[in-house]
Amino acid sequence: MKINANYLSLSESYLFTEIAHRVAAYSKANPDADIIKLGIGDVTRPLAPVVVEAMKAAAAEMGQAQTFHGYGPEQGYGFLRDAVRDYYGSFGVTLQSDEIFISDGAKSDLGNILELFSKDNTVLVPDPVYPVYVDTNVMDGRPVQFMKGTEENGFCPLPKEGVKADLIYLCSPNNPTGAVYTREQLQQWVNYALEQDAVILFDAAYESFIGDASLPHSIFEIPGARRCAIEFCSLSKTAGFTGTRCGYTVVPQELEREGVQLKKFWLRRQTTKFNGTSYVVQRAAQAVFTPEGLKQCRENVRYYKENAQIIAGVLGQLHIFFTGGEHSPYIWMKCPRGMGSWEFFDFLLDKAHVVGTPGAGFGGQGEGFFRLTGFGDREKTKEAARRLLDVLG
């Protein structure tokens, strides 16, 4: 009996534990401090009314023999795959429903997709980054190379001559930096992937925050991407589904490697190790894509973006470098006065009673940067912005 020793190479993340610890200690020492949390990466606004109604109606169906649903298709019901297909159509991407796989969320699919690939492939991952891209590859023993996000490239690293990669992670709009790739930049990545015979794993979880028609929502807006990319998306941020759990993954017909259609492999993976997303959740997700559902969900996205704009406005006034805040709930700011990530964390907590997330927690390139988010309450966000201006002005 041998265990998977790769797990022993995983580094423990103490980021959120350490934040909680420092905040608790500060609160204890300063019981009257009115602390505002702008570190939150989770939605706070409730599900849209049409979504709640769809979920209740589906629950009622499950209680009647005539309308009860047992095992559904592992890849999702046709009604939802068609709704996602039509949603992609709204930004000009033509998909077939059988290229769309419904799941319980992008995090599951981003991890599970790696089963389709050999452990010998090399992986290119942006730094700073959502830690799951790295950890899931470490678990498989796959070598990871980092591409540096910097102030100079606006945290949108581009392909480099001489760097070989088989799997490439891109996330746009990015978590944690909020930076968004342009069409031209993504075209460079697609060209590079095609040259290298690589596959791009494109995380589009924040696409609904894009407010400029010239910026791509999907990698499949880029010519050639259907031959080199898989896209992951989720209703977590689009429709507040972080606790409801529904995502979708697009594997195009044309995507083949070593003579194998990867769509066929993914179908086999999902039919063997997954039994489909809950019927009631799929009905709720379908409601998101109705005209009324999109309208209600977009109001929430607008609310979060306005919060982010309030913070961005202050950073602009202060002439502090930042990315994000416009097509993203995230703001990725340079720590002022040359402070390190944790130093600035302590400074902000002590002087402004505002909590954010030290950029160092997202990778080596995150040192000296700091993440704030628009997922909070409007009045508290305004108050936090005033305090930022106060202590940094």
Add this chain to the structure above:
Amino acid sequence: MKINANYLSLSESYLFTEIAHRVAAYSKANPDADIIKLGIGDVTRPLAPVVVEAMKAAAAEMGQAQTFHGYGPEQGYGFLRDAVRDYYGSFGVTLQSDEIFISDGAKSDLGNILELFSKDNTVLVPDPVYPVYVDTNVMDGRPVQFMKGTEENGFCPLPKEGVKADLIYLCSPNNPTGAVYTREQLQQWVNYALEQDAVILFDAAYESFIGDASLPHSIFEIPGARRCAIEFCSLSKTAGFTGTRCGYTVVPQELEREGVQLKKFWLRRQTTKFNGTSYVVQRAAQAVFTPEGLKQCRENVRYYKENAQIIAGVLGQLHIFFTGGEHSPYIWMKCPRGMGSWEFFDFLLDKAHVVGTPGAGFGGQGEGFFRLTGFGDREKTKEAARRLLDVLG
């Protein structure tokens, strides 16, 4: 770029496709034939009323900011882990809540658990068997050995001298045979696993069909099992959750291999590649474990078991060998008159207009056997039983 070539070694299962094809062809040629399907492996009765009400109430909570739930704990909410712990207590098994991991179903966990183990381990799998045990190991390139279920051992194979295994799959009550291991038999497996330093992967998905207090619901009723077993269970058959999706996996504190607590590895796997089960589904699952929920769900289980008993009664009258039908929705019968599985399938379809599942579809040892299930409608099951008596009497 290399794909995972192990996927190319998977054998395609044509079982249910071939059944559908033969039934369609027969129906076309015999449009007046009143065909009864006893091949179904899915529940047909609706969710219990308390479960539906809990799901509706949870959906309403999600629509209000004060009661909205975002990301939950990946391993499940405390309220549900505690409910499962108390349920285990009802058959005398003491668990800690943090040994219980809530998921979207046993199929996901049975596949995903393999990530904790080296690809070099050897695997012992019963034959006939739920095909997922074999396929998930083939995907990893892990060598699989079979242990034969036969008429002589009542389809409950026991450990054999000289057979080495690192991972051992047991499923009791069994799918597809309906056979149930006794305490003494499971003790033999636990002793063998401890000797071999192996881990038993125990699939308890059908435990709620056990009607005899002397038969074990859980491997953890057996002394020593906490040092060598992981248990998978599901609400699919217990509470009709095949389309609602909720399961749970128990990894005991004491289970260590190579100095590592496997519970810790599983927690790391789930927190990295899973984002928890839908809040509304977890609230629905909690309702299953209330006194009223258990009462309502057990009425459905009783209904399915009575159906199975009706079929079993006829097979008894006909002196045909079978397993299951008592503590299981499944009946695994020997094909009469020396017929092969598919031969008997055609015979039954043609002579009795009854559809079942050829045993050969579950592995080499299934040839010459046939699966019938109690998941159908009562009146149709009675009519099918009459026809069996007619054509085989």
